[in-house]
Amino acid sequence: MSIKLMTNSSIIGRALAGSVSRWTRTAATVASETAAPEFTPQSVRTGLIARKKGMTSMWDETGIRMPITVLQLEDVIVTDVRTADKHGYTALQIGSTIKKEKNVSKPLIEHFKKLRVGLRQKLVEFRVTEDAVLPVGTPLTANHFVTGQYVDISAPSIGKGFAGVMKRWNFAGLPASHGVSLTHRSGGSTGQRKWPSRVFKGKKMAGRMGGKSVTMQNLKIVKVDPKENLLYIKGSVPGFDDQFVKVKDAVKLKAEKRYPKESYPPPFPTAV
Amino acid sequence: MEMISAQQIEKANHDGRRELFSRKNAEGVRPGSVVLVETFNGPGEKTTSTFMGVCIAIRRKGIDTSFTLRNIVMRVGVEQRFSLYSPLVKNVKVLQKPTELRVRRAKLFYLRDQPGKAFTSLQSLWKQEQLEKQQQK
Numbered sequence: 227m228s229i230k231l232m233t234n235s236s237i238i239g240r241a242l243a244g245s246v247s248r249w250t251r252t253a254a255t256v257a258s259e260t261a262a263p264e265f266t267p268q269s270v271r272t273g274l275i276a277r278k279k280g281m282t283s284m285w286d287e288t289g290i291r292m293p294i295t296v297l298q299l300e301d302v303i304v305t306d307v308r309t310a311d312k313h314g315y316t317a318l319q320i321g322s323t324i325k326k327e328k329n330v331s332k333p334l335i336e337h338f339k340k341l342r343v344g345l346r347q348k349l350v351e352f353r354v355t356e357d358a359v360l361p362v363g364t365p366l367t368a369n370h371f372v373t374g375q376y377v378d379i380s381a382p383s384i385g386k387g388f389a390g391v392m393k394r395w396n397f398a399g400l401p402a403s404h405g406v407s408l409t410h411r412s413g414g415s416t417g418q419r420k421w422p423s424r425v426f427k428g429k430k431m432a433g434r435m436g437g438k439s440v441t442m443q444n445l446k447i448v449k450v451d452p453k454e455n456l457l458y459i460k461g462s463v464p465g466f467d468d469q470f471v472k473v474k475d476a477v478k479l480k481a482e483k484r485y486p487k488e489s490y491p492p493p494f495p496t497a498v
Numbered sequence: 499m500e501m502i503s504a505q506q507i508e509k510a511n512h513d514g515r516r517e518l519f520s521r522k523n524a525e526g527v528r529p530g531s532v533v534l535v536e537t538f539n540g541p542g543e544k545t546t547s548t549f550m551g552v553c554i555a556i557r558r559k560g561i562d563t564s565f566t567l568r569n570i571v572m573r574v575g576v577e578q579r580f581s582l583y584s585p586l587v588k589n590v591k592v593l594q595k596p597t598e599l600r601v602r603r604a605k606l607f608y609l610r611d612q613p614g615k616a617f618t619s620l621q622s623l624w625k626q627e628q629l630e631k632q633q634q635k
Contacts, residue, residue: 279499279502280499282499282502282503282506282560282561282562283561283562284506284561285510285583285584285585287541288541288542289538289540289541289584289585289586290541291581291584296499296502456502
């Protein structure tokens with residue numbers, strides 16, 4: 227079962243997508259398949275997992291150069307559905323990047339067997355509204371996002387290790403000469419004297435920097451390549467190359483502003 | 499990513515710029531060659547401005563390849579840097595190849611400290627270009 231699904235979600239996937247969803251429809255217990263859900267300004271679509279491939283640049287029609295980050299979708303499918311009555315909230319679990327059975331622990335293999343989907347390396351949940359729920363096994367492609375729309379991208383930032391106070395908090399340090407001994411990059415004083423006779427909590431000091439989840443909001447999608455499943459994002463994206471990033475529709479923009487007028491409403495719940 | 503870079507260069511290479519800057523091209527642009535660049539004045543305009551100068555640096559970064567031209571304009575040294583695949587760059591022309599003996603470096607930043615004798619030949623080339631343009635019209 228799982229092997230058949232892994233081939234289906236590869237490049238030929240879209241052609242066989244009909245057979246996949248037909249199979250999951252009979253196996254799963256989705257309520258109504260007849261009416262396609264309508265996009266409302268309050269609906270929240272699912273997000274995707276992509277891999278950061280690198281940066282390049284493009285020129286727009288006015289001749290201004292834009293730095294571009296390229297993200298690629300690798301065999302992204304819906305692996306699980308969380309429903310309000312069973313789990314207490316509505317969400318879709320999305321999986322990305324096929325993994326070989328020999329590289330996966332037994333508990334994980336059983337988990338995927340129970341869900342009856344192909345093995346995936348990275349699993350992420352996205353909260354959605356009830357009308358945006360997709361059946362298990364639906365392949366997601368780059369066409370889910372529209373050229374010209376705004377997205378939020380989250381990823382762990384690049385780790386900087388144990389960073390000093392000048393790098394971590396932009397402290398100015400101390401002068402390079404004039405008698406300063408051995409403390410050119412230190413933080414200086416940490417407080418007052420007799421009162422309050424302690425250092426306040428949250429005092430900016432040296433420590434581990436980076437490696438935390440960072441969200442960049444309102445990034446524009448400049449181009450969508452459905453053949454290779456690529457998203458061209460204007461600007462930079464947190465993380466290093468080949469990092470898994472979460473791409474969602476921009477949360478702070480209302481639906482009319484989020485998508486360009488020609489492509490409103492967007493493919494809902496997902497493209498094809 | 500290399501594939502994307504190659505794709506982008508293919509699209510932007512509508513008038514053979516990539517071949518002009520190829521390392522294998524003997525007639526191409528090299529550090530020390532005299533180059534003439536025509537650029538559109540604004541995003542939608544058709545009017546152009548020209549700049550001619552000695553190529554002192556070529557920065558090869560795929561789609562972000564750029565080159566710097568240096569010239570002495572009204573006794574003031576002027577350097578201008580052009581993005582090769584930018585849509586604002588109309589065309590790039592080589593006016594004179596570098597002499598083999600003179601140029602032994604990839605980046606000719608030492609010309610900034612030199613008195614300016616290297617740029618005297620550019621004036622005659624400029625006049626030649628103007629004549630040719632008038633003849634074409």
